[in-house]
Amino acid sequence: MTLIDEVVKEVNTVMGMVKPEQIDQAEKVITKDKRIFILGAGRSGLMAKGFAMRLMHIGYTVFVIGETITPSIQSGDVLVSVSGSGKTGSVLEPTEKAKTDGVAIVAVTSNGDSPLGKLGDATIVVPGATKGGDGVKSIQLLSTLFDQSVHITLDVLCLQLSRRDHVSNDAAKATHSNME
Amino acid sequence: MTLIDEVVKEVNTVMGMVKPEQIDQAEKVITKDKRIFILGAGRSGLMAKGFAMRLMHIGYTVFVIGETITPSIQSGDVLVSVSGSGKTGSVLEPTEKAKTDGVAIVAVTSNGDSPLGKLGDATIVVPGATKGGDGVKSIQLLSTLFDQSVHITLDVLCLQLSRRDHVSNDAAKATHSNME
Amino acid sequence: MTLIDEVVKEVNTVMGMVKPEQIDQAEKVITKDKRIFILGAGRSGLMAKGFAMRLMHIGYTVFVIGETITPSIQSGDVLVSVSGSGKTGSVLEPTEKAKTDGVAIVAVTSNGDSPLGKLGDATIVVPGATKGGDGVKSIQLLSTLFDQSVHITLDVLCLQLSRRDHVSNDAAKATHSNME
Amino acid sequence: MTLIDEVVKEVNTVMGMVKPEQIDQAEKVITKDKRIFILGAGRSGLMAKGFAMRLMHIGYTVFVIGETITPSIQSGDVLVSVSGSGKTGSVLEPTEKAKTDGVAIVAVTSNGDSPLGKLGDATIVVPGATKGGDGVKSIQLLSTLFDQSVHITLDVLCLQLSRRDHVSNDAAKATHSNME
Numbered sequence: 001m002t003l004i005d006e007v008v009k010e011v012n013t014v015m016g017m018v019k020p021e022q023i024d025q026a027e028k029v030i031t032k033d034k035r036i037f038i039l040g041a042g043r044s045g046l047m048a049k050g051f052a053m054r055l056m057h058i059g060y061t062v063f064v065i066g067e068t069i070t071p072s073i074q075s076g077d078v079l080v081s082v083s084g085s086g087k088t089g090s091v092l093e094p095t096e097k098a099k100t101d102g103v104a105i106v107a108v109t110s111n112g113d114s115p116l117g118k119l120g121d122a123t124i125v126v127p128g129a130t131k132g133g134d135g136v137k138s139i140q141l142l143s144t145l146f147d148q149s150v151h152i153t154l155d156v157l158c159l160q161l162s163r164r165d166h167v168s169n170d171a172a173k174a175t176h177s178n179m180e
Numbered sequence: 181m182t183l184i185d186e187v188v189k190e191v192n193t194v195m196g197m198v199k200p201e202q203i204d205q206a207e208k209v210i211t212k213d214k215r216i217f218i219l220g221a222g223r224s225g226l227m228a229k230g231f232a233m234r235l236m237h238i239g240y241t242v243f244v245i246g247e248t249i250t251p252s253i254q255s256g257d258v259l260v261s262v263s264g265s266g267k268t269g270s271v272l273e274p275t276e277k278a279k280t281d282g283v284a285i286v287a288v289t290s291n292g293d294s295p296l297g298k299l300g301d302a303t304i305v306v307p308g309a310t311k312g313g314d315g316v317k318s319i320q321l322l323s324t325l326f327d328q329s330v331h332i333t334l335d336v337l338c339l340q341l342s343r344r345d346h347v348s349n350d351a352a353k354a355t356h357s358n359m360e
Numbered sequence: 361m362t363l364i365d366e367v368v369k370e371v372n373t374v375m376g377m378v379k380p381e382q383i384d385q386a387e388k389v390i391t392k393d394k395r396i397f398i399l400g401a402g403r404s405g406l407m408a409k410g411f412a413m414r415l416m417h418i419g420y421t422v423f424v425i426g427e428t429i430t431p432s433i434q435s436g437d438v439l440v441s442v443s444g445s446g447k448t449g450s451v452l453e454p455t456e457k458a459k460t461d462g463v464a465i466v467a468v469t470s471n472g473d474s475p476l477g478k479l480g481d482a483t484i485v486v487p488g489a490t491k492g493g494d495g496v497k498s499i500q501l502l503s504t505l506f507d508q509s510v511h512i513t514l515d516v517l518c519l520q521l522s523r524r525d526h527v528s529n530d531a532a533k534a535t536h537s538n539m540e
Numbered sequence: 541m542t543l544i545d546e547v548v549k550e551v552n553t554v555m556g557m558v559k560p561e562q563i564d565q566a567e568k569v570i571t572k573d574k575r576i577f578i579l580g581a582g583r584s585g586l587m588a589k590g591f592a593m594r595l596m597h598i599g600y601t602v603f604v605i606g607e608t609i610t611p612s613i614q615s616g617d618v619l620v621s622v623s624g625s626g627k628t629g630s631v632l633e634p635t636e637k638a639k640t641d642g643v644a645i646v647a648v649t650s651n652g653d654s655p656l657g658k659l660g661d662a663t664i665v666v667p668g669a670t671k672g673g674d675g676v677k678s679i680q681l682l683s684t685l686f687d688q689s690v691h692i693t694l695d696v697l698c699l700q701l702s703r704r705d706h707v708s709n710d711a712a713k714a715t716h717s718n719m720e
Contacts, residue, residue, distance in 0.1 A: 003516055008375045011512065039359075047410075049406055053406075064249060066359075068229045069236045071357065072355055089540065090539075090540045090630065091540075094359045142533060144519075147410065147511075152508055156367050160363060175251050176402070179277070180401040184560060184692075187692060187695065192552070198544060226586045234583070234682075270450065273449070321597065322712055327590065331691055332544075339543060349681055353682060357581075360582060413609060416608075422609050423609060424607075427607050428589045428596075429602050429603060431596055432719075537605075538613060538637075539613060539638070
């Protein structure tokens with residue numbers, strides 16, 4: 001078995017444990033009449049940004065916490081927070097604050113019983129290995145398996161949203177940045 | 181004279197050469213019914229981002245080229261492009277493309293006769309020293325004097341916009357990110 | 361078959377077409393005595409950043425083009441450029457310039473015959489669907505399948521590098537940002 | 541008096557209150573044998589990034605907290621933290637942690653008696669108006685006057701460092717990104 005095969009097998013294992021009904025639950029929270037804010041740190045944060053970019057492509061009003069033009073978050077908004085351990089301070093603390101302020105939380109974590117996992121109005125558990133040792137064991141470094149599986153999971157959520165909202169590939173293409 | 185005094189004197193000299201009527205011209209192009217896109221590279225790019233952030237605070241729909249949630253730019257939008265030399269490829273080429281597509285251009289450069297300067301529907305000349313040697317001579321490194329003067333110039337433009345639009349400091353504060 | 365299963369199946373198909381010997385070729389170009397620069401746009405760019413972050417964790421001197429502290433690139437450096445179509449202007453043009461300046465190029469693209477694919481001293485072809493229609497067909501939007509497959513491919517490359525260099529998970533953990 | 545004149549006058553007033561000996565103190569902490577980390581949020585954060593970029597140009601090993609390739613910070617490193625109020629959570633908390641870990645702190649704030657101000661091994665007070673109402677009063681919005689004055693102050697610090705280290709403008713130019 002090649003190293004590619006070993007890694008792909010790990011991804012398959014984790015994705016087989018992601019529960020479609022949890023993705024459905026998140027889908028219900030994310031609607032076009034709401035502003036969607038995205039929060040993550042490190043490589044999870046990059047995956048969160050990839051999700052934000054695709055939400056923009058399919059017509060959502062979306063902001064990434066920490067980027068230049070992100071306004072204040074308010075009651076009635078949605079916050080999607082990603083943390084493998086569910087304990088990352090720079091993700092957890094703002095999410096707790098937002099929850100208190102009446103923001104709906106979508107939590108994405110390897111550990112549903114973590115502080116972040118418990119905050120979610122919808123929580124998606126992606127049980128890939130994290131750098132703290134949670135989740136399915138992996139030959140890969142740190143939280144690599146979590147990152148890969150979160151990436152695919154959030155893309156599935158995007159695909160569901162685009163189908164629900166009847167957004168075509170051509171419509172998404174028209175919204176894609178044309179300054180690259 | 182302290183080093184602080186010398187540097188401040190340079191800034192005063194450049195700011196004394198920025199033409200208020202050019203700022204007024206840019207003010208006319210930037211209106212709340214339009215989407216405003218912001219483009220810059222390097223330290224000029226950071227100043228451009230600072231301008232974008234403040235535009236958001238005072239209620240504009242604004243995007244930074246290259247950030248996560250920036251959609252395609254279209255005819256009817258406004259593009260604010262900043263380049264000291266007016267020749268930076270990663271700024272000039274997208275601006276030329278946008279101009280062709282019917283986007284209104286606000287050019288900010290040390291050299292009004294540069295390719296970027298000539299593209300502007302409104303052009304603000306900020307004649308601070310750049311790394312290519314344009315503008316007022318400086319004891320500071322590279323384009324430092326240009327960056328400082330662009331910073332202040334764009335803040336003056338923001339102040340004019342906020343006054344024209346009757347945006348109070350409290351209203352701006354309410355929009356400021358509350359996740360820091 | 362659930363939507364998760366359909367998406368995972370697509371990823372498996374593409375990953376089955378990535379050639380291990382192309383990853384090996386890239387591995388030979390990336391060594392610790394060289395500075396590694398990373399370039400990508402949009403969602404591919406986020407995957408490229410994830411690769412850069414992991415290279416840092418395993419001890420490489422690595423820079424992302426466009427980030428704050430990225431110095432000039434010089435002969436003797438390595439540039440890893442990612443573009444699905446292999447034709448993205450903001451990726452292709454700097455890569456061409458770097459190649460001319462004596463920089464070794466690792467190209468990652470869905471199309472080995474694209475301009476970017478032909479520039480590579482090592483080229484890894486990841487034949488996932490892109491927004492221009494290259495590669496394996498997909499039910500997913502735009503270049504999603506390419507992004508997912510590039511993510512995994514670059515992680516495999518990282519894993520190979522860490523094994524070659526004898527970097528343990530604990531060593532990588534010690535280098536991971538502790539300010540999150 | 542034009543609006544430009546009014547704004548420049550405000551900057552002059554604040555810069556007249558910045559103490560050269562505080563800049564000298566910071567200069568002593570920042571040396572080429574140390575790794576320099578930079579931290580800030582919002583527009584202050586953009587000014588901090590501008591400082592980081594210039595430190596790179598003059599030959600320092602410098603990292604921005606939150607960017608892709610930033611490693612863990614360790615005892616013996618230097619952290620430059622910027623916050624107008626000196627109370628911004630996302631700046632203050634990591635700075636407190638770093639201080640405990642043996643990192644030398646350069647604090648830049650409008651309020652020397654703030655929690656951040658008290659943490660500094662060197663503290664530079666830049667008494668421009670902030671969004672919380674500290675510092676010299678201003679006609680400008682939020683912390684604009686602080687941002688402008690911090691920008692110039694950090695540029696003066698850079699100029700002092702470049703002179704102490706005998707870095708010429710040409711040497712800085714050679715290090716400047718050539719991929720723009």
